[in-house]
């Protein structure tokens with residue numbers, strides 16, 4: 001494992017996480033090559049969000065290793081992690097917008113933190129980022145006054161504005177209408193093609209998965225149950241996987 | 254046996270809590286020396302804690318000074334010591350009443366809002382979002398608040414004391430008929446710069462206590478709205494108790510540096 005790590009943008013090895021009595025992750029090995037998009041799917045509660053948080057050191061594993069651009073981050077101090085995290089963007093499932101700031105300030109925040117001081121440059125970049133997610137004209141609203149889907153898009157704009165090398169999306173299209181979902185799928189693709197951004201996309205949306213995935217990992221009960229190309233996933237004869245793709249619960253009435 | 258165990262576990266959790274506070278203070282101190290201070294945020298907080306706390310502090314100081322002057326007069330009048338009222342009011346306001354009452358009011362007003370704000374950010378993952386953007390929550394949230402408190406609290410205490418002395422004098426001179434000249438004469442003779450220094454030192458220390466108790470409660474709050482509610486209550490209760498307890502030790506220690514006249 002250790003030898004192959006330098007080639008990958010993000011990697012985890014033997015990752016386990018236990019909180020109280022619950023074993024949430026049970027030994028996960030994953031590698032994402034530079035410029036690749038990995039889609040993680042899995043039932044609700046299977047540990048997808050927890051896995052993402054481990055990838056940027058927001059949660060500490062019970063055991064196992066996490067590498068960002070070949071650098072082991074487990075065991076680093078919080079202050080040592082901060083500069084590393086700036087190269088990896090994370091879009092939270094709950095959006096996690098700063099509710100004391102307007103949309104514009106939220107989106108400008110990472111730019112300011114990255115050292116950009118020129119108000120004109122900031123304004124232009126923010127306008128461009130909001131344009132991409134179709135939110136022009138909502139700059140002065142506070143997050144509480146946004147719809148769920150709009151919050152998602154602000155969160156997305158906030159993540160991509162600094163062009164991180166790598167972006168982790170936690171359900172970027174959940175709760176969005178089909179048209180906006182599609183434009184976000186295209187955005188993820190475009191970032192990958194044009195800027196070589198490495199992405200991990202957690203999603204339940206099979207259309208999104210099909211659109212953006214280079215590789216798919218199916219997480220089940222805290223372990224990787226399937227890893228491979230999207231086409232192979234769709235063709236898989238495994239009952240669990242087919243149930244997930246088809247959306248069957250096994251209830252018959 | 255049971256009592257012993259109870260005392261033991263209480264002592265343990267007390268030490269654990271003090272450890273948490275100390276850790277947060279050390280982290281803030283480190284942030285002060287290693288990362289640039291966010292003055293814009295600090296100014297915003299000064300406005301919030303310093304400027305907007307004034308009404309509360311002025312009312313507290315005014316009525317404490319008034320009632321204390323009246324009560325002292327009623328007692329001293331029987332001993333024909335009317336003119337000493339000013340000295341007693343001023344020294345007590347400077348040394349104890351001003352700092353403690355201001356501390357308690359600010360612990361209620363500012364401690365509660367700080368812990369609620371940070372606690373809400375914690376449970377809505379905004380703190381995680383900060384960290385994911387490479388910003389340390391202590392740098393962004395705690396240090397500006399600490400600076401604001403360190404600057405505002407001494408001023409608020411001074412304000413409280415000043416108002417208290419003025420209203421005390423008003424009550425004694427204009428309502429109770431004590432001689433203005435003798436009142437001020439004794440007051441000035443028995444108060445000195447060291448009384449002011451003691452007031453400001455206490456205010457400074459209480460400000461630090463309030464801000465770290467409140468921020469610590471906010472940062473570790475969990476379990477949604479209930480957790481934030483609990484953090485807020487704890488911030489006020491622990492902050493207030495800490496002020497009263499620390500005040501005793503401060504009085505003992507500071508009396509060495511600023512002995513009563």
Ligand SMILES: Nc1ncnc2c1ncn2[C@@H]1O[C@H](COP(=O)(O)OP(=O)(O)OP(=O)(O)O)[C@@H](O)[C@H]1O
Pocket residue numbers: 019024042043044045046047048049050051093
């Ligand atoms: N901070 C925490 N403390 C305790 N348990 C947690 C914590 N965070 C997550 N869990 C538990 O970990 C498990 C996985 O949660 P996670 O949020 O990763 O699920 P998920 O796969 O993202 O689900 P969804 O698709 O619904 O978002 C859940 O059982 C959850 O209760």
Ligand SMILES: [Mg+2]
Pocket residue numbers: 048049050093170
């Ligand atoms: Mg999730």
